[in-house]
Amino acid sequence: MWLLNEMHGKRILLLGTVLVLAALGYMVTTQYYQSTPIADKSNPEELFDRINNDDPDVYEPAVLELAERGSEALIAVIPRLKDDNQFGKVIAVLEQHDISKLIPIEKPVVKANQGGEKKVLIVTGHEYPGHLWQRTAPALVDILAEDARLEVSYVEDPRILAQPELNNYDVIFLNYQNHQVPAPQGALNNLKQVIKGGKGLVLFHFASGAFIDWETRQLNTEFAEIAGRAWNPDLPGHDPRGPFKVRITDTEHPITKGLSDFETIDELYTCLDGTVPIQVLAKATSIMDNEDHPMAFVHKAGNGRVFHSPLGHDLEALNDPVKELYRRGTQWAAKLEVDD
Template identity: 50%
Template sequence: MLKRLVMIALWMITPSLGFSAERVLIVTGEDYKGHRWQQTTPVLKAAIEVDDRLQVDVLDDLTKLAATDLAPYRAVVMHFKNYDANVPGRAGFDALSKYVHHGGGLVLVHFACGAFQECKDDFEKLVGRVWDPKLRGHDPFGPFTVRITDHDHPITAGMSDFETDDELYTCLAGEVSIHPIAVARSKVDHKDYPMAFVLTVGKGRVFHSVLGHDVKALSVPAVGELYRRGTVWAAGLKQDKGASP
């Protein structure tokens, strides 16, 4: 009887001892005035944490980015567009760049492509494409189809084309080699533009998507799934098929 009780006790505590969540950090705290990061951040956090292997922390003070220890995190999610060249500043950028080059994962959300304009050339090398204010920004807000262009990539394998109400960005510029995994066709100029793409930088992985203007856009199930899968991939983990919404 005693032996049985001991075995039951060990079975009960083993999951808690054996399970260690993979930590992800969302960095936010500033954005274009039409992007309400205070509302979208919880939606993004919840979408990522559908995969119960992931534990998401939030840093909403950009002044602290440069001094934050990123080493415990498998991926960092950029959900900000800074307007002050000194916040998070060059030191903040260098911290992110070093983190990725050493093997950390990086995820960019929507207008994060417009961050770090003060070191735009280096930022482009890190994230593949950046906002160019000289280009047309986006189609009028409204419905469009996102088409999956790589059905074999771990992020998009098994996903189908989907509809969303969002801003179809046409403002990305850059010469760095990227691998688009989802595109959308503009109703204005009838050209295809990347909605999600990936690249590797040093030892790290970068997942970059321009979807997610507001709570409604981020709440589209396929958009949430894309960000969850993108974060999992950037973190160097295998996809958890059971976590799909």
């Protein structure tokens, strides 16, 4: 009996030892995989393909994997993203996890008239893919540069809109639109405070669609407060691109004084919506609804001046009269004497 009890005790001890070793092995294995760099989990090219995917269930974890490799890895992949929209998605994922600082915010670069009396910042680089900002944004620099009083700076990172240095500029010129990508955190609130505090705002073409809530596809009424009118996804967007006549309806305002009606080839926007009072400077008649729609208007947002025009789809649409509107509109928003 004593021998049987001893053998039974040894079996229990052996079984306990096996269980302890198995538990230790599991812990070591788990710890190894948890501590293994995330970079080892994915082939770099496969990871890059996942980041360029349109499915958030695919690109979001891929962005986080890349983030664990560090700032340099994130920055290196940016030039290979298929479009600006994808870069916006990367930033949105990083912002959700409070690690967007891994990609430093681009610093504005002075493009013309350094030391000019008033400072204008063109914010561009993130747009609906059908709008070639790579062509229109440099053209806008040239348009504004004709007035030596305007120091024109340029940035392609919309996160600047959420930064305190936005106050360093007299006019924010938006050639930006968050196409199916959340706007940078804090951007709209900061922009509102800057403009209502006395700075100027110029909205170019589809900038009327900046800060749209693309998940709900609803008019952003908060943005419309400073834009005067904003793109409403529930309304018909615009006439087919083609020729139409722009009529100057306010011949006394400094922006349009002395200007004549003109023909253009562009998209005639029919979807601008909002309730704040605006002063319409120019109109055009839609072939879709046979109604007049504003092609240029101004309004006051707090202490700030806002000039807004939906004209300027492409370089052809940036004809001489449209260039003149934007140059004069920027002068007015900057509280300068407008050229006649």
